[in-house]
Amino acid sequence: MRLLNLLSKTELTVSDLTHILGQSQPRVSRHLKLLTEAGLITRFREGAWVFYKLVRPPKTNGPGDPDQSSRDYLSPSLAAALVDLIPQNDITVLRDLDRLEAVKQRRAAVAAAYFAENADEWSRIRSLYVSEADVEAAIRELLENEKFGFLLDIGTGTGRILEVLSDRFDEGVGIDLSHEMLGIARANIERVGLPNTYVRFADLYALPFENDSVDLVTIHHVLHFLEEPANAISEAARVLKPGGKILIADFAPHDVEFLRDEHAHRRLGFDDKEIAGWFEDCGLQSAKTCHLMADAENLDTEQNLTVTLWLGCRETSTVRRLPLEQAS
Numbered sequence: 001m002r003l004l005n006l007l008s009k010t011e012l013t014v015s016d017l018t019h020i021l022g023q024s025q026p027r028v029s030r031h032l033k034l035l036t037e038a039g040l041i042t043r044f045r046e047g048a049w050v051f052y053k054l055v056r057p058p059k060t061n062g063p064g065d066p067d068q069s070s071r072d073y074l075s076p077s078l079a080a081a082l083v084d085l086i087p088q089n090d091i092t093v094l095r096d097l098d099r100l101e102a103v104k105q106r107r108a109a110v111a112a113a114y115f116a117e118n119a120d121e122w123s124r125i126r127s128l129y130v131s132e133a134d135v136e137a138a139i140r141e142l143l144e145n146e147k148f149g150f151l152l153d154i155g156t157g158t159g160r161i162l163e164v165l166s167d168r169f170d171e172g173v174g175i176d177l178s179h180e181m182l183g184i185a186r187a188n189i190e191r192v193g194l195p196n197t198y199v200r201f202a203d204l205y206a207l208p209f210e211n212d213s214v215d216l217v218t219i220h221h222v223l224h225f226l227e228e229p230a231n232a233i234s235e236a237a238r239v240l241k242p243g244g245k246i247l248i249a250d251f252a253p254h255d256v257e258f259l260r261d262e263h264a265h266r267r268l269g270f271d272d273k274e275i276a277g278w279f280e281d282c283g284l285q286s287a288k289t290c291h292l293m294a295d296a297e298n299l300d301t302e303q304n305l306t307v308t309l310w311l312g313c314r315e316t317s318t319v320r321r322l323p324l325e326q327a328s
């Protein structure tokens, strides 16, 4: 019951749970195995780490949690009913929750240290373009007041886009290949208390989602890192529902070479035609484009970056996939 209670609050590893409960790892693992077999909790792997969480009802109208089988509709209600029976003012439960809070704070501290280490570099890059707040406001404006069932944020990093659009979706998932970033995103999601929002370790070239399952895909400042941006867009198009939308934010073409040398940017921006071509190749219609330029007064004209937002919409006919050699 203590395990169920903790896993109803957040996703935790065996090592988190061992620490919180003050019990041996084999013992905790054994109970987790039994609870998993009973269908009350579910586990998912993220690299070398395995996380556990309480099962929850699958969505009827989206892909739901990719790690959870939708076969069982009974267990989620049973799990929720059991958690409801746990007195939250019980002394043992209160102590567990205190220790859980300490685990969360430790995660947040790791996140803060990571940011502190990289802060100088990020402000240097940010100073070259229009403020993040302006970009985020423009993203919200471009999407008008539309509400989306299922949002997938590709290359979610710290999960910022999930936070910015949190009132625009019923369920939101961010995927990323960096454990450090996912750790920070998880801490942010918990800090802000975003409902129905989670992050997963996954490769954007092989998304763990069914065809036609996502209402909105966002790809914010990710494409310029990629070897094969066209393939990333085509994989995103695959998971979009007919009529679903894709929003890409990235730099317009530029020649700020230090981004390539010092920040692993593969591409120095993208022009509208290139993105429109990739959209067309995989059955996406270009809907809107918006260019955001840095303030003239802050501008070092040699080194300024325009951020472009491209909004596309999946046509209602089937997505055409690019042969790999053509896409790259």
Ligand SMILES: C[S@@+](CC[C@H](N)C(=O)[O-])C[C@H]1O[C@@H](n2cnc3c(N)ncnc32)[C@H](O)[C@@H]1O
Residues within 6 Å of the ligand: 154, 155, 156, 157, 158, 159, 160, 161, 175, 176, 177, 178, 181, 202, 203, 204, 205, 219, 220, 221, 222, 225
């Ligand atoms: C500059 S960050 C942008 C993060 C976030 N979208 C934002 O704007 O704050 C780029 C992210 O893309 C992720 N990424 C790069 N290649 C990826 C891949 N193949 N699959 C998934 N994520 C990837 C990186 O780990 C990184 O977190």
